[in-house]
Amino acid sequence: MDTLKDFIYSRKTKLLFIFLFIFYTARALLIGSYSSEHLINFIPDDAFYYLNMVKHKINDGFWSFDGSNPATGFHILFAYLLTAIANLASPENWLTIFKINTAISILFLSTACTIIYKTIRWYFSEKASVAALAVFTTPVMLIQPTMIMESSLVILLASLSSCTILNPKIKSRYLSIKIALISLGILTSLARSDAALTIGCIFLVSFTFCILDKKNSLEEIRTKALWALSGTIIGLALSFTHNYFVSGHILQSSAHVKSFWSQIIGYNLEPSARLAGLTILPIAQKSSLAFQIPILTLISLSLLLFIKNNKFSNKNLITFIGIFSFFGYLFFYGANSQSIQYWYISNFSIPAVFLLASIIESIPHKLKSIFLYVIIIFSIGSCLKNYTKPIYKNQQGMYLLAKNHMPPQTQNNRVYASWNAGILGYFSKTGLINIDGLANDSIVEYITSGNLYQYLINNKITHIVDYESMFTNQELIVRGGYDEKISDCLTLEYEDTEIDRNWMNTNIGIYDVDQLCLKDLLNKD
Numbered sequence: 221m222d223t224l225k226d227f228i229y230s231r232k233t234k235l236l237f238i239f240l241f242i243f244y245t246a247r248a249l250l251i252g253s254y255s256s257e258h259l260i261n262f263i264p265d266d267a268f269y270y271l272n273m274v275k276h277k278i279n280d281g282f283w284s285f286d287g288s289n290p291a292t293g294f295h296i297l298f299a300y301l302l303t304a305i306a307n308l309a310s311p312e313n314w315l316t317i318f319k320i321n322t323a324i325s326i327l328f329l330s331t332a333c334t335i336i337y338k339t340i341r342w343y344f345s346e347k348a349s350v351a352a353l354a355v356f357t358t359p360v361m362l363i364q365p366t367m368i369m370e371s372s373l374v375i376l377l378a379s380l381s382s383c384t385i386l387n388p389k390i391k392s393r394y395l396s397i398k399i400a401l402i403s404l405g406i407l408t409s410l411a412r413s414d415a416a417l418t419i420g421c422i423f424l425v426s427f428t429f430c431i432l433d434k435k436n437s438l439e440e441i442r443t444k445a446l447w448a449l450s451g452t453i454i455g456l457a458l459s460f461t462h463n464y465f466v467s468g469h470i471l472q473s474s475a476h477v478k479s480f481w482s483q484i485i486g487y488n489l490e491p492s493a494r495l496a497g498l499t500i501l502p503i504a505q506k507s508s509l510a511f512q513i514p515i516l517t518l519i520s521l522s523l524l525l526f527i528k529n530n531k532f533s534n535k536n537l538i539t540f541i542g543i544f545s546f547f548g549y550l551f552f553y554g555a556n557s558q559s560i561q562y563w564y565i566s567n568f569s570i571p572a573v574f575l576l577a578s579i580i581e582s583i584p585h586k587l588k589s590i591f592l593y594v595i596i597i598f599s600i601g602s603c604l605k606n607y608t609k610p611i612y613k614n615q616q617g618m619y620l621l622a623k624n625h626m627p628p629q630t631q632n633n634r635v636y637a638s639w640n641a642g643i644l645g646y647f648s649k650t651g652l653i654n655i656d657g658l659a660n661d662s663i664v665e666y667i668t669s670g671n672l673y674q675y676l677i678n679n680k681i682t683h684i685v686d687y688e689s690m691f692t693n694q695e696l697i698v699r700g701g702y703d704e705k706i707s708d709c710l711t712l713e714y715e716d717t718e719i720d721r722n723w724m725n726t727n728i729g730i731y732d733v734d735q736l737c738l739k740d741l742l743n744k745d
Contacts, residue, residue, distance in 0.1 A: 233334045240330040240356060244365050247607055248322045251366060256315065260619045260643065261610035263318070264561065267368035268642030269659045270294060274303050275311035275646070283466050285641065285659035286651050290467040293474035293659040296459055297410040298370035314646070318368060325365035325372035329356065332372075332379040336570055339383045340577045343538050347588045351577035354592065358599045359606055360498040360565050367563055374412045374566035381408055382570055385422055385444045386538075392443045401444055405451020406458065413459055413472070414552070415567055416452035421545040423449050425537060438537065467661040477657035480668045481558045481699045491560040492553035496546065499565055499572040502599060519579055526582030535581065542574030558699065562611070614687075615643055617721030617728050622647035625714050625730060626685065637681045639690050639700065640723075653679060656700065667701035673742045681733050684710065688726035709737035 251262050273291050276284045283299075285291045302321065309316035337352035355361065364371045381404045384390055390397055408415050423445035426438045460470045467473070527536055549567045553560055583591055618640070626636065626648035638644050641654040654660040655675070657667050666675040690696055691707045715729035722728075 230338070233338060236337055236353065237330050237334045240333050240353075241326060243357065244326040244329060244362065247362060247603075248326060248366055250608060252319060252322065257616050257619055258610075259315075259318075260615050261612050262363070262366055263368055263615075264563070264612060265615060265618070265640055265642035266561065266563075266658075268314075268646040269654075270299060270302055270368065271306070271311070271314055271317065272642065272646040273659060274299065274306045277303055278306060278311045285645060286653045288651070289653065289660045289662040291654075291659045292463045292467050292469070292472045292661055293657075294472075295370045295410070295412050296462055297407060298373050301373065302368075318366070321368050322365050325367075328372040328376040329361070329365060332356075332376045332569075335379040335383045336573050339379070339386055340538070340573065342386065342388060343534050344577050344581045345588075347592060348577040348581040350592055350596075351580055352573050354576060354595050354599065355499055355569060355573045357596060357603065358499055358502050359602045360495075360502070360562060361569070362603045363562060363611060364565070369563040370412055371563040371566035374408075374415050375569050377404065377408045377411050378415060378418055378566070378570040380404055381419055381448055382422065385419070385441060385448055388440075390444070392440060392447060397444070398447050401447035402451035402454070405448040405453075406455040407451075408448075409452045409455025410459060412566065413456060413475075416449070416456075417548050417552070417567065418541070418545040418570055419445060419448045419452055421541050421548060421571075425540045425544060429537060433531070438534075441537070469661060473661040473664050474658045476664050477667060478556055478559050482555050484699050485558050485695065487554050488557035489550065489554040491557045492550050492564075495553070495560055495562075495564060496550050496568050496572070499568045500546075500576050501595065502602060522582045523579055526578065535578075538574050539578035542571050542576075542578055545571035546575045614721050614723040614728070617716040617718060618643040619647060621685070621714070621716055621728060621730070626650050626652075633682075635680050635682045636685055637676065637679075637683070638685045639696075640686055644685055652685070653681065655681075655684075667699075670701050672701035673706075673738050676733065677735060677738050677742065680735070682735075683713070684731045684733055685728070686731075687723045687728050689724040692726070693724065705741055709734045709741065 251259060254262075269285065273283055273285050273294060276282070276287050277299075280287055283291050283294075285293075301324075302317070305317050305320050305324075309320060311317075333352050333356040337349050340349040340352060364375075381401075384397075384401060384404060392398060392401070405416070405419060408419065423442060426442040426445055429438050430442055463472055464470055469476075523539070527539060546568065549571065553564065580588055580591060622644045626644070628649045634650065636644075636648070636650045636652040637655045638652055639654075639656040641652055641656070641659065645652040645654065653663075655663055655672065657664045663672075663675050666672050690700070691704065691710065694704070697704055697706075710731040710733060713730045713732050715727050717727055
């Protein structure tokens with residue numbers, strides 16, 4: 221209780237919270253004032269996967285993207301939070317859902333930053349703890365509250381878990397603390413099934429330190445981490461059970477499909493490294509190699525010297541947790557390189573604070589302030605530069621096509637399908653079927669066996685709505701379970717020709733599907 225009072229009544233944490241709240245809210249209010257067709261450019265298509273599944277959960281009573289096929293391609297805790305919001309606002313009222321979720325996300329992120337700031341302060345200097353502010357004011361963090369994705373919730377739970385485990389005043393001998401740690405572990409896994417790595421790294425590092433140096437006093441941290449880790453295992457078990465009851469499969473369809481993509485495309489660290497860099501030193505990504513190499517070399521040498529001098533101290537505990545969890549996620553997402561998105565930053569954020577705080581602590585005292593000022597000013601400056609820059613410029617075309625050129629299911633006998641299905645499915649109200657497998661469990665086996673044509677025939681798909689690149693880009697074709705011959709069975713019915721709304725240099729259109737042609741292709745194979 222004393223720890224909570226210290227946190228709530230601390231002047232610095234109050235100021236930090238207020239600053240971040242204003243920082244995030246100002247942009248949210250600005251883009252929230254835009255018209256629907258403009259606002260749609262700031263929200264990822266995946267958010268409308270969530271909204272469409274939530275709509276069917278409320279209206280039909282089960283998790284589905286199209287109202288017929290089961291869907292498990294979502295993270296449970298956020299999906300149910302969004303369901304609660306949609307019940308208040310109406311599942312069709314996406315603008316109200318956007319506003320409520322944005323307000324909640326701003327509170328989550330502002331709170332998370334103040335919590336992790338306080339956590340770092342227990343181990344490092346005041347200047348090093350400002351690493352929390354440096355990470356939470358990067359451009360990639362600024363856009364998180366308005367994305368209608370799980371990232372803000374994941375970051376809050378990661379900060380709460382880390383704070384509870386690393387707080388030296390919290391003792392695991394109390395039953396209430398054990399329950400809290402297990403609960404945090406469960407919620408972390410339910411918020412995002414791959415979010416438990418940081419807790420695992422805290423346990424691994426503290427366990428290793430206890431073995432290598434009998435004099436240290438990290439048994440308490442190790443024990444608390446073990447309780448939280450047991451909660452993450454329970455959370456995964458609950459997630460698998462939920463998936464099984466929804467679809468009859470343990471794994472999420474999205475996990476299965478992304479694993480299939482990785483097997484085809486191969487391991488690639490570049491996308492995850494690029495994303496990870498957005499949290500810790502975005503200034504490095506905007507500079508030339510001539511600047512990057514010497515600066516990163518000096519930082520690495522300074523950090524290595526810091527590690528050597530501190531050996532098995534509590535400072536090095538934070539350093540190694542930051543290194544292992546940050547680079548752990550980097551290498552983990554290298555196997556998922558085809559679907560790296562901005563909201564994946566949620567798993568990098570807290571490890572990035574630990575790592576950046578360690579870097580700042582390792583720098584000579586006179587240079588600490590200069591280093592901090594440079595990265596914070598650059599980050600905030602980059603935020604202001606890109607304050608109202610649309611993130612997904614192509615989506616306005618998807619929105620207008622769905623609203624104006626796809627009549628509701630009750631007005632025609634068409635059966636629509638799409639790979640990029642979120643916005644199209646939510647706004648068209650046609651029962652559009654998702655055919656990339658991320659929100660459709662029934663199609664996964666057809667994709668992984670290269671037999672998408674059979675699925676299109678079985679489900680009597682009459683029209684495909686998507687970008688031409690889905691039929692011409694070899695990489696997209698291979699991972700989709702079909703081949704370039706699909707173009708022979710499609711006739712363009714409508715095309716959005718606005719150049720500034722295209723994707724991969726191709727336009728979105730409505731294509732008539734020739735079922736007889738598909739059957740011929742299937743027979744030839």
